[in-house]
Amino acid sequence: MPVSNSQPDRNNVQGMIMRGYTHPWSCHLIFKFATQPGAKGFIKAILPYVQSAADWGDDKPEMMLNIGLTFTGLKVVSKLTTSDLAGFPPTFKQGPASAGSQQSLNDGKSNIDTWVFGQTGKQVDCVVHVYGMDEPALNKLVKIVADAAVAGGLTEYLPIANGTKRLEEYATVPRNSIHFGYLDGIDQPALNWGNPDDPADLSAFLIGYPNNTSQPGPSQGNAGVFAKDGCYNAFRMLYQDVDTFDNFLDTNAKEIAPKLGLSIADATEWMAAKLNGRWRDGSPLELTPDKPNPELSHATAFGYSGDTTGMKCPFSAHNRVANPRDEVLSEPGLPPRLIRRGMAYGQPFNSKTASEDRGLIGLFLCGSLSNQFELLYSWINTTNFSNIFPNQQGQDALIANRSMPGADTSFTIPTSKGPVEIESLPQFVVTRGTAYCLLPSISTLKSIVE
Structure with a gap:
């Protein structure tokens, strides 16, 4: 049956879709089911805690x-x-390691083979995202989930054993920051309702509402009922190579400081800002190109249409690629948006922890994995999406996969004193695992265990 165009019942929608949580502690548990009774028993046991x-x-x-x-x-x-x-979209059915998805993600077969989860042989069936106001509260609920998983015969990836840890956020990592030192979680869609031309319309994320014509659904039959009020989540574990990042900044700052008339410390921050499109305190280059401004650390009211030379913000700076705003695009239409619920995992980098794993847990929420998440990732790996720079064939300066065949890994930063040319950017971020999930409605979760 066709889905309704009425507004959603918030009591039926999983919380993370429509709101960002501010709980200081979180943990993300990744499972493979063994049997249907065990899987249903597991969901039933943890269902009372679903927010x-x-x-x-x-x-x-x-x-x-x-x-x-x-x-x-x-x-x-x-x-x-x-x-x-059969009514679910092919991208969701085939998964992130499939050939179709990898045309956009370009993680590389050798990398996929080493994923902790998500590839052939390490099938993911369920991801549980746990939040607590403090460490004891988090640990209490994590134990409830883990005990239910054992009782249901589930296999957990990244369990606490042999020195490894679950994907857990540590109190020592500042909230809303990443290991490269940038403020994070600034620019999220407003999630208003009712404007079909607005990429931030909630219907672009929540399944079962017809305002967004590009949403693949499913929208019909039993599959449409099952998926309604749900949302897709591209769940990524992304390792951040802080040592490589810091060395890159140090090396290049020493070279460019004399050319730009900056101290090495200021040149380091300038280079970090040009890679990202925002200073590390969050202030956007478009609004304050010469130095950070703490008063603008969360500013989002700006565009790129007046910066057609990239003098303020390089064309392939991460934030400009991930949300090009009013940039003139090669294909007609508005840029796709994602709801991001990312958080850092692992201990901060220092001489004692250098060998430990650390990075970002990325939850990329969308109504269409192919038309939103994967389309943006294709822009990240080949930044040829805008007519402003018709010869641009580079990559996102921070998170692109440099091993992509034919990739142009150079990076040009226009300045009034001539361009700063980086011949080849290193690999700063490496994917450790990916799973494409549906966050079902609460009524759907209840129907599963009836």
Whole structure:
């Protein structure tokens, strides 16, 4: 049956879709199901802790969680027939390691083979995102989830064993920052409703609402009912090579400081800002190109149409690629948007922790994995999406995959004293695992365990 165009019931939508959490502690548990009874028993055991998008007012939950199911996972637990399952989009069904998805992601076969989860042989069925107001609250709910997983016969990836840790955020990492030192979590879609031309319209993220015509659904039959009020999540574990990043800044700052008339310290911050499009305190280059301005650290009211030479912000700076705003695009239409719920994992980098794993847990929420997440990633790997720079064939300066065949890994920074030319950017970020999940509605989760 066709889905309704009414506004969603927030009590039926998983909370992370419509709101960002501010709980200081989080943990992300990744599972493979063994049997249908075990999987259903697991979901039933943790269902009371699922947080909806309803306003909690002053009664902020001490601990809570949200649940994502991959296509293989929902095949195990749902009552959908083969015909029903065919209604889900191919990108979701085939997964991030598939040839189709890798045309955009370009993680590389050798890298995929070393993923901690998400490739052939390490199938992910379920990801549980746990949040706590403090460490004891987090640990209490993590134990409830882990015990339910053991009881259901689930296999967990990244369990606490042999010195490894689950994907857990540490209190020693400043909230809303990443290991490269940048303020994070600044620019999110406003999630208003009812404007079909607005890329921040909630219908571009929530399945089952017809305002956004590019959303693949499913929108019909039993699959449409199952998916309605849900949202897709591209869940990524991204290692950040802080040593390589810091050495790159140090080396290049020493070379460019005399040319630009800057101290080495100022040249270091200038280079970091040009890679990202924002200073490390968050202030955007478009609004304050010469130095950071703490008063603008969360500013989002700016565009790039007046910076057609890249003198303020280089064309392939990460923030300009990931959200080109009013940039003239090669293809007509508005740039796709993502809801990001990222957070750092691992200890801060220093001489004692240098060998430890650290990076970003990326939750990229969207209504269409192919038309939003993968399209943006294709821009990240080959920044040829705008007519402003018709000969631009470079890459996102921070997070692109440099091993992509034919990649132009150079980086040019226009300045009034002539361009600063970087012959080849190193690999700063490496994917450790990926899973494409559906965050089902709460009514759908309840129907699974009935």
